Amino acid sequence: MKNYFTLIVLLLSSTFTLFSQNNDHKWFDESISFEERADLLIKAMTLEEKAAQFLNETPSIPRLGVPEYNWWNESLHGIARNGKATIFPQGIAMGATFNPGLIEEMTTAISDEARAKFKISQSIGNRGLYAGLTFWSPNVNIFRDPRWGRGQETYGEDPFLTSKIGVAYVKGLQGNNSKYFKATACAKHFAVHSGPEELRHSFNASPSKLDLYETYLPAFEALVTKGNVQGVMGAYNAVYGDPSCSSTFLLDDILKKQWGFNGYIVSDCGALGDILKGHNRAKTAEEAAAMAMKAGVNLNCGWVYKNIQKAIDQNLISEDLVDERLKQLLLIRFKLGFFDKEESNPFNNVTSDVINSEAHKNLARKVAQQSIVLLKNKNNVLPLDKNIKTLYVTGSFAASTDILLANYYGSSPNMVTVLEGITDKVSLGTSVEYRLGVLPFQNNLNPLNWAIQVPKTVDATILVAGISNEIEGEEVDAIASEHKGDRKDLKLPQSQIDYIKDISKNKKGPLILVLGTGSPVSLDEIEPYVDAIVLMWYPGEQGGNAVADVIFGDVAPSGHLPITFPKNVEQLPAFDDYSMKGRTYKYMTKEPMYPFGFGLSYTTSEFSNISSNLSKVKKDGDVTISVDVKNNGNVNFEEVIQAYLVPVNVADYLPMFSLKGFERIQLKAGETKTVNFNLTSEDLKQINLEGEKVWMKGTYKIVISNALPSKRSIDLGSAKPIETTIILK
Numbered sequence: 001m002k003n004y005f006t007l008i009v010l011l012l013s014s015t016f017t018l019f020s021q022n023n024d025h026k027w028f029d030e031s032i033s034f035e036e037r038a039d040l041l042i043k044a045m046t047l048e049e050k051a052a053q054f055l056n057e058t059p060s061i062p063r064l065g066v067p068e069y070n071w072w073n074e075s076l077h078g079i080a081r082n083g084k085a086t087i088f089p090q091g092i093a094m095g096a097t098f099n100p101g102l103i104e105e106m107t108t109a110i111s112d113e114a115r116a117k118f119k120i121s122q123s124i125g126n127r128g129l130y131a132g133l134t135f136w137s138p139n140v141n142i143f144r145d146p147r148w149g150r151g152q153e154t155y156g157e158d159p160f161l162t163s164k165i166g167v168a169y170v171k172g173l174q175g176n177n178s179k180y181f182k183a184t185a186c187a188k189h190f191a192v193h194s195g196p197e198e199l200r201h202s203f204n205a206s207p208s209k210l211d212l213y214e215t216y217l218p219a220f221e222a223l224v225t226k227g228n229v230q231g232v233m234g235a236y237n238a239v240y241g242d243p244s245c246s247s248t249f250l251l252d253d254i255l256k257k258q259w260g261f262n263g264y265i266v267s268d269c270g271a272l273g274d275i276l277k278g279h280n281r282a283k284t285a286e287e288a289a290a291m292a293m294k295a296g297v298n299l300n301c302g303w304v305y306k307n308i309q310k311a312i313d314q315n316l317i318s319e320d321l322v323d324e325r326l327k328q329l330l331l332i333r334f335k336l337g338f339f340d341k342e343e344s345n346p347f348n349n350v351t352s353d354v355i356n357s358e359a360h361k362n363l364a365r366k367v368a369q370q371s372i373v374l375l376k377n378k379n380n381v382l383p384l385d386k387n388i389k390t391l392y393v394t395g396s397f398a399a400s401t402d403i404l405l406a407n408y409y410g411s412s413p414n415m416v417t418v419l420e421g422i423t424d425k426v427s428l429g430t431s432v433e434y435r436l437g438v439l440p441f442q443n444n445l446n447p448l449n450w451a452i453q454v455p456k457t458v459d460a461t462i463l464v465a466g467i468s469n470e471i472e473g474e475e476v477d478a479i480a481s482e483h484k485g486d487r488k489d490l491k492l493p494q495s496q497i498d499y500i501k502d503i504s505k506n507k508k509g510p511l512i513l514v515l516g517t518g519s520p521v522s523l524d525e526i527e528p529y530v531d532a533i534v535l536m537w538y539p540g541e542q543g544g545n546a547v548a549d550v551i552f553g554d555v556a557p558s559g560h561l562p563i564t565f566p567k568n569v570e571q572l573p574a575f576d577d578y579s580m581k582g583r584t585y586k587y588m589t590k591e592p593m594y595p596f597g598f599g600l601s602y603t604t605s606e607f608s609n610i611s612s613n614l615s616k617v618k619k620d621g622d623v624t625i626s627v628d629v630k631n632n633g634n635v636n637f638e639e640v641i642q643a644y645l646v647p648v649n650v651a652d653y654l655p656m657f658s659l660k661g662f663e664r665i666q667l668k669a670g671e672t673k674t675v676n677f678n679l680t681s682e683d684l685k686q687i688n689l690e691g692e693k694v695w696m697k698g699t700y701k702i703v704i705s706n707a708l709p710s711k712r713s714i715d716l717g718s719a720k721p722i723e724t725t726i727i728l729k
Contacts, residue, residue, distance in 0.1 A: 085410035093371035093537035095155030095562030100168035107172030148195035149485030152518025156562025163222035170227035186231030201278035209691030251296035272304035290316035368546035383553030395464035396440035406538035421544030466516030490522035504529035556637035560599035586655035603633025631667035650698035
């Protein structure tokens with residue numbers, strides 16, 4: 001009887017709610033616009049109710065039918081911190097694919113899982129942290145210095161590549177429905193943010209106008225103007241003396257007025273407190289709240305916006321401004337369908353069987369395959385034969401799942417280590433021996449170690465080395481880092497360096513080094529000791545299978561470096577110097593270990609027959625470059641063709657090289673294809689010293705290659721570049 005009574009009460013309550021929504025609460029009326037519905041809801045709120053809606057954990061308003069909602073959710077390379085989900089390769093690995101189409105396919109899968117998980121979470125009453133649809137991803141900061149622990153989250157050092165991958169990420173995550181968003185993305189961290197982690201709460205970046213507009217802002221602009229990203233996260237640091245989250249220059253002048261951004265701005269977590277304490281720009285929390293809200297921050301991940309009502313009482317901000325900022329937040333919730341009937345939103349049709357499905361696991365494997373970069377292959381020792389008789393797998397991370405995860409990760413019951421992937425790949429008759437061999441971050445405690453003797457007896461040794469999210473990452477997460485997540489040098493831990501050398505001394509067959517990392521590693525000391533280097537990054541849950549696919553030749557390697565690998569840390573400028581002089585492939589004059597865009601395969605390419613539709617280009621003219629690409633070998637593979645603009649007799653402060661286009665193509669053995677690059681007048685413009693994008697007359701080369709067109713790239717085995725000259729009139 002008690003249960004029956006409870007059911008009746010629930011039914012009556014539901015009926016009342018529907019009646020209330022349909023008659024009194026006009027913001028539930030789907031026949032009127034989202035704009036009007038948001039205005040109606042705000043008009044119905046008390047000031048106290050409004051003021052409570054500006055923290056990431058927003059309370060419900062039962063009398064108005066507004067449910068509680070937590071805005072903080074992560075999807076950097078899969079749904080993070082929210083239970084079972086597919087774990088895709090880390091952001092830096094996505095950059096290495098040079099394949100925006102694949103990344104959009106990946107984030108479409110992520111948003112499918114997000115919708116399915118959201119529906120289930122709602123059904124069990126979980127409206128808390130990490131259970132929503134407003135994702136604070138991607139990270140489109142520029143990886144300007146390889147010591148930065150969070151550079152792994154980015155798509156590399158190049159603004160053009162970052163823009164292309166970032167826009168694709170946003171489009172897949174947000175969906176393509178004309179009325180609703182499947183989920184919302186958030187471009188972070190705006191702006192000029194890339195370490196040091198230890199100083200991020202008080203650091204002031206003052207780049208030149210050239211560097212600001214050439215390097216630090218283009219990816220954010222692309223995500224706003226081309227990707228329609230719905231969220232932007234303000235950074236911790238200050239820019240030109242003003243904290244990013246209270247900078248009218250960044251948030252109003254550039255983001256809104258110049259780029260037309262109409263979504264919501266969220267502070268990085270605790271960043272508004274830094275206005276008060278880290279940057280010392282406000283004396284009270286009320287002042288800090290007012291500064292951020294006036295600049296444009298809608299949502300506070302933190303505590304400062306608890307003081308909004310007090311800020312109004314002190315006449316620091318007006319209720320009209322509060323209404324304006326709140327409307328942008330409510331519009332996001334309306335556009336996600338939170339106030340509409342379930343059947344009205346097509347994204348609610350996604351079912352739970354998509355979560356970590358076979359299709360998504362296969363997609364994770366494909367992304368990992370395309371991200372793997374072959375850095376060395378002496379005497380073509382790779383691929384190995386699957387019928388190899390004896391094989392030794394060793395190293396700190398051969399059997400590790402941590403090396404797959406990176407940071408901001410979910411949970412999956414299907415993680416495949418390198419050892420597991422290799423064991424499953426080779427013949428059942430192959431004798432596979434595994435030993436850890438070396439502790440990852442310190443010397444072995446036992447001086448006796450048989451592991452270094454095993455290579456004397458096997459046909460090949462695969463040694464899995466690297467760092468991990470314990471060494472590099474965010475200041476609060478990298479628990480094995482002595483530098484709050486950043487790196488002081490770029491070397492592997494000394495214990496692993498010594499182990500590689502010991503193994504090399506005893507090897508009978510080839511030694512293949514598999515490297516797990518989210519950032520450049522200094523390899524000049526160990527490169528001579530190994531026969532092949534396979535860079536797997538942090539490859540996600542299917543990383544072990546993808547590595548095995550490449551090592552044993554089921555897939556030819558096709559990843560290319562999205563960041564320069566210097567020989568050592570001595571080649572780098574000071575970490576806290578935000579000038580781009582001497583940094584990245586654009587401005588680095590020293591010879592690197594491995595150049596930007598570099599990546600070998602099991603065959604080689606050849607470029608020929610380059611042509612241009614114009615040799616002299618007038619302002620507002622477009623140029624189309626055509627080139628033939630041939631696969632010289634007997635292996636099918638995918639090549640990444642890259643187009644660089646190189647100034648010849650123009651201003652001496654311009655980048656030496658600028659990536660202006662790239663194309664990933666499939667080439668069968670012996671096949672030749674024609675690839676076209678269309679460079680618009682906007683592509684040909686340059687940034688001047690005042691930060692203006694202008695048409696600069698002069699002579700330029702357009703160089704087509706499969707790596708940075710440099711002597712170092714050719715010496716390492718890249719194809720010989722081909723070029724044509726154009727004159728901008």
